[in-house]
């Protein structure tokens with residue numbers, strides 16, 4: 001999990017996924033399946049990607065009452081993904097229920113999926129957070145608060161922007177995972193993301209993993225783009 005580059009498979013169907021994966025035939029990748037793909041293809045897509053020995057982050061961002069999240073996670077646990085997530089805004093009790101569901105549903109002899117909490121989406125700016133969510137603290141303080149609550153609930157880490165990695169690691173510790181989307185090479189367009197960073201910067205800050213979608217999946221040559229991101233992310237890490 002640590003030091004991974006996770007590719008976000010934001011595709012509408014599995015035909016497009018397998019077409020995208022063709023040039024990566026020899027690579028064992030860390031792939032993120034999100035709502036767009038999972039809602040269309042269901043659990044079968046997870047089985048097919050795992051058969052090809054890829055690691056999987058199932059990004060469904062669960063956010064509901066504790067009982068519902070418990071049941072959903074219990075079912076998802078059987079898929080044996082490496083990483084799953086919930087929204088920290090659902091609260092500590094909901095996050096605890098998510099973990100309990102995961103533990104209850106994990107098949108015997110298998111390792112439970114790591115579970116992380118989304119703090120403030122990387123598409124949210126400081127101003128948007130204040131005006132639309134009426135949160136009266138700074139965005140960084142809000143992310144740090146959510147990360148502390150996720151830690152208290154027993155979660156393995158958070159999704160945050162690269163800009164919050166250093167304060168989270170200082171406050172909560174270096175073992176707590178910080179998974180950072182909003183990653184762009186300086187030549188890429190930012191699109192709908194607000195809190196962005198290059199892979200080099202994410203590495204310098206100490207992010208555990210980066211999530212890259214369109215920079216790779218929509219590139220003219222996705223394999224070359226993947227290599228460029230990977231090189232920038234891995235740098236000369238000791």
Ligand SMILES: O=C(O)c1cc(=O)[nH]c(=O)n1[C@@H]1O[C@H](COP(=O)(O)O)[C@@H](O)[C@H]1O
Pocket residue numbers: 008010034059061085118120121122123159160181182183193211212213214215
């Ligand atoms: O949970 C996530 O993965 C996530 C959280 C977040 O705060 N921001 C965010 O962009 N993501 C996901 O990370 C991916 C980023 O995609 P690109 O902006 O195309 O690189 C998308 O699949 C998002 O759903």
